Amino acid sequence: MPAVYHPLTEEEAVQYVRSRLPGFFFPDAQLFSREIGDGNLNLVFRVLDASTKRSLIVKQALPYARVVGESWPLTLDRARIESEALKIEGELVPGRVPRVYHDDPELALTVMEDCSDHIILRKGLIARKRYPHLAEHMAEFLARTLFFTSDLYLSPEETKARVRQFINPETCKIAEDLAFSHPHYDADTNSFNPLIRRDVEAIWKDDALRREVAVLKERFMTCGQALVHGDLHTGSIMVTEQDTKVIDPEFAYYGPMGFDIGALLANLFLSYASHEGLTEDPDERRSYRRWLLQTAEDVWNGFLERFYRLWDEHVKDAMWSAPGYREGYALRLLQDSAGFAGCKMMRRVIGLAPVADLETIEPLEVRAAAERQALRIGVQLVLRRGQMRRIEDITALVRREGEGECG
Amino acid sequence: MPAVYHPLTEEEAVQYVRSRLPGFFFPDAQLFSREIGDGNLNLVFRVLDASTKRSLIVKQALPYARVVGESWPLTLDRARIESEALKIEGELVPGRVPRVYHDDPELALTVMEDCSDHIILRKGLIARKRYPHLAEHMAEFLARTLFFTSDLYLSPEETKARVRQFINPETCKIAEDLAFSHPHYDADTNSFNPLIRRDVEAIWKDDALRREVAVLKERFMTCGQALVHGDLHTGSIMVTEQDTKVIDPEFAYYGPMGFDIGALLANLFLSYASHEGLTEDPDERRSYRRWLLQTAEDVWNGFLERFYRLWDEHVKDAMWSAPGYREGYALRLLQDSAGFAGCKMMRRVIGLAPVADLETIEPLEVRAAAERQALRIGVQLVLRRGQMRRIEDITALVRREGEGECG
Numbered sequence: 001m002p003a004v005y006h007p008l009t010e011e012e013a014v015q016y017v018r019s020r021l022p023g024f025f026f027p028d029a030q031l032f033s034r035e036i037g038d039g040n041l042n043l044v045f046r047v048l049d050a051s052t053k054r055s056l057i058v059k060q061a062l063p064y065a066r067v068v069g070e071s072w073p074l075t076l077d078r079a080r081i082e083s084e085a086l087k088i089e090g091e092l093v094p095g096r097v098p099r100v101y102h103d104d105p106e107l108a109l110t111v112m113e114d115c116s117d118h119i120i121l122r123k124g125l126i127a128r129k130r131y132p133h134l135a136e137h138m139a140e141f142l143a144r145t146l147f148f149t150s151d152l153y154l155s156p157e158e159t160k161a162r163v164r165q166f167i168n169p170e171t172c173k174i175a176e177d178l179a180f181s182h183p184h185y186d187a188d189t190n191s192f193n194p195l196i197r198r199d200v201e202a203i204w205k206d207d208a209l210r211r212e213v214a215v216l217k218e219r220f221m222t223c224g225q226a227l228v229h230g231d232l233h234t235g236s237i238m239v240t241e242q243d244t245k246v247i248d249p250e251f252a253y254y255g256p257m258g259f260d261i262g263a264l265l266a267n268l269f270l271s272y273a274s275h276e277g278l279t280e281d282p283d284e285r286r287s288y289r290r291w292l293l294q295t296a297e298d299v300w301n302g303f304l305e306r307f308y309r310l311w312d313e314h315v316k317d318a319m320w321s322a323p324g325y326r327e328g329y330a331l332r333l334l335q336d337s338a339g340f341a342g343c344k345m346m347r348r349v350i351g352l353a354p355v356a357d358l359e360t361i362e363p364l365e366v367r368a369a370a371e372r373q374a375l376r377i378g379v380q381l382v383l384r385r386g387q388m389r390r391i392e393d394i395t396a397l398v399r400r401e402g403e404g405e406c407g
Numbered sequence: 408m409p410a411v412y413h414p415l416t417e418e419e420a421v422q423y424v425r426s427r428l429p430g431f432f433f434p435d436a437q438l439f440s441r442e443i444g445d446g447n448l449n450l451v452f453r454v455l456d457a458s459t460k461r462s463l464i465v466k467q468a469l470p471y472a473r474v475v476g477e478s479w480p481l482t483l484d485r486a487r488i489e490s491e492a493l494k495i496e497g498e499l500v501p502g503r504v505p506r507v508y509h510d511d512p513e514l515a516l517t518v519m520e521d522c523s524d525h526i527i528l529r530k531g532l533i534a535r536k537r538y539p540h541l542a543e544h545m546a547e548f549l550a551r552t553l554f555f556t557s558d559l560y561l562s563p564e565e566t567k568a569r570v571r572q573f574i575n576p577e578t579c580k581i582a583e584d585l586a587f588s589h590p591h592y593d594a595d596t597n598s599f600n601p602l603i604r605r606d607v608e609a610i611w612k613d614d615a616l617r618r619e620v621a622v623l624k625e626r627f628m629t630c631g632q633a634l635v636h637g638d639l640h641t642g643s644i645m646v647t648e649q650d651t652k653v654i655d656p657e658f659a660y661y662g663p664m665g666f667d668i669g670a671l672l673a674n675l676f677l678s679y680a681s682h683e684g685l686t687e688d689p690d691e692r693r694s695y696r697r698w699l700l701q702t703a704e705d706v707w708n709g710f711l712e713r714f715y716r717l718w719d720e721h722v723k724d725a726m727w728s729a730p731g732y733r734e735g736y737a738l739r740l741l742q743d744s745a746g747f748a749g750c751k752m753m754r755r756v757i758g759l760a761p762v763a764d765l766e767t768i769e770p771l772e773v774r775a776a777a778e779r780q781a782l783r784i785g786v787q788l789v790l791r792r793g794q795m796r797r798i799e800d801i802t803a804l805v806r807r808e809g810e811g812e813c814g
Contacts, residue, residue: 160576163574210732222632
């Protein structure tokens with residue numbers, strides 16, 4: 001660890017900003033600092049000048065997983081990964097990520113735009129809010145960040161330099177364990193509603209499923225297709241009615257494109273399942289679920305339209321231009337996305353780090369019904385991913401597996 | 408380039424060895440040095456004490472492709488790659504690669520065991536020699552180098568450190584261009600027998616083929632499954648009746664396992680096709696071809712037997728242990744190998760760097776018949792790779808496509 005590293009206090013965050021970003025606030029401004037992090041791995045300070053309302057975020061990596069304590073050490077390199085990924089994403093999709101004002105490798109911190117007028121998308125979905133631009137914004141984010149960081153656009157030398165830059169063993173290991181392994185056997189880290197134990201045990205015993213999850217895990221570990229965000233769930237997306245910002249790319253690495261698309265789809269489908277318990281009124285539930293699946297379809301279809309447009313405009317390689325290769329690439333991507341979505345749904349029900357969408361449902365019986373839907377959808381997405389030809393095949397599967405309990 | 412770097416002369420190679428490996432030769436030994444490189448990218452000095460017969464090889468990378476001249480610059484990092492890969496391979500499969508005595512990053516050179524009592528396998532195959540231990544040795548080399556450098560054995564952190572260590576953009580680019588792109592359009596680098604122009608043009612027009620080669624190129628570029636040798640043709644294998652040594656891993660990188668297996672199969676099949684022209688006597692030809700295909704089968708089956716044994720002994724991961732995953736992994740590997748073999752066969756007929764097996768056939772009409780066989784086999788291996796279930800399906804395909812002209 002660098003000699004100067006230490007976790008900042010709220011007061012030190014103010015001093016740091018005054019000295020390193022002297023132009024940001026007026027010299028005589030009275031600044032308020034509050035640590036607002038609810039994550040597991042970082043300190044997050046919001047520094048505010050209440051009179052002008054100008055504010056910024058100081059995000060500092062901790063050398064251990066906050067949720068567990070100092071017994072789970074983590075390197076600080078992820079602060080570099082996050083800030084470098086944010087800058088690349090910001091150039092590729094201006095406005096879709098917080099602007100980086102400053103970064104400091106020694107203190108493992110990044111000073112960035114404050115998005116406190118936005119809320120975490122997951123909270124919005126729990127509250128049955130609709131976001132008319134969400135699908136379009138995320139389609140744009142996915143198409144541009146994935147296309148422009150892949151071999152489809154970059155020279156092979158550029159891609160390999162980026163692969164090296166974003167080798168990220170520590171956060172990848174978290175995903176390898178928590179998303180692709182632990183949910184499939186009786187691991188200590190697992191934590192699930194006791195009422196669904198039978199369903200979970202059925203998953204542990206399902207050899208065909210475990211085999212397919214292993215194939216997806218292998219793909220996660222060996223396929224360096226593009227710079228993926230790596231943790232694109234609805235807790236990493238902040239929204240207003242009009243705006244969308246993707247935050248927290250500290251899990252970024254060169255991985256399969258479908259891992260990001262699948263993460264977003266999985267979280268829309270988890271929300272779908274959660275409203276089994278969150279929303280009593282059947283009309284409201286049906287209507288909101290329709291919006292969720294429409295959003296999933298719009299994300300993929302909007303992504304694909306943009307991805308194809310970028311392909312036609314930028315792809316020069318003689319081989320990538322082979323007739324039909326583009327369509328085959330997109331199909332494999334859709335099927336990858338379905339598989340990764342399935343893994344992530346199971347993981348969020350069975351494993352460590354459950355999602356609030358499901359966790360807040362009471363009583364446990366109702367929660368169990370929603371969780372069973374999520375598990376059924378997840379299992380089928382993994383097993384049937386090779387049959388998916390269009391996003392509508394995926395949403396039909398969600399609807400079908402969701403019907404068992406919600407009618 | 409490091410300041411001290413300069414290409415050695417034969418005399419300097421002697422001085423270098425005397426000063427850096429003082430114990431290797433007697434101090435008063437009279438040493439003979441000869442530059443014996445016939446490759447494209449390096450100087451190779453053999454330093455010999457004629458009285459004791461003790462000898463060694465000094466291999467030095469040139470900062471340009473020797474075959475083209477100084478107009479094609481190359482970095483010297485591949486000397487590091489080669490020497491680090493040789494050391495890893497030597498630990499995993501003792502005796503199957505030359506021993507590394509010394510390496511020198513500044514001069515981009517490696518001092519290693521002299522295998523001059525061996526001959527290049529390709530020459531042996533042209534001369535219809537049989538090597539009773541070749542299949543077994545190569546099966547062992549492939550099984551151990553691929554298994555022990557993959558995520559099946561290494562921890563994820565170790566694999567990622569190795570991926571970083573072997574990022575090899577320059578030699579990968581050569582393979583990307585020469586093996587996966589240029590043969591599929593009218594590229595300047597191509598060079599082929601004018602009598603097969605119609606066959607080559609048919610390949611250039613074959614959209615389905617180009618699409619499938621693009622998928623394999625993508626896999627070559629994005630799939631970091633194991634530390635592959637990267638250039639495992641029969642010119643990178645040296646043999647005696649009893650021994651086998653794999654040399655020249657300067658193209659090593661983290662890639663798909665099937666790329667190495669496919670390279671070896673492709674070169675056995677190229678030899679198969681070449682004997683259409685090299686061997687007039689039909690009985691001799693038939694008999695030697697039978698040995699070649701038997702060797703291909705023995706390589707794969709011997710590989711698989713060892714790979715499975717290593718798997719059962721060493722694989723601890725709960726997911727990799729899922730019932731049936733091992734068999735599915737092997738099937739995908741076989742199909743990858745078939746596809747990469749097909750690409751390599753086409754590349755050696757159409758592209759830069761033809762193989763002596765075919766190039767030495769005279770007259771051109773006879774050579775064309777052999778080359779057409781090689782192309783047909785290559786095309787079908789790529790297009791039908793998904794139908795291959797066992798190595799015997801692959802050798803049957805070779806026999807079928809080879810029959811068109813040889814009866």
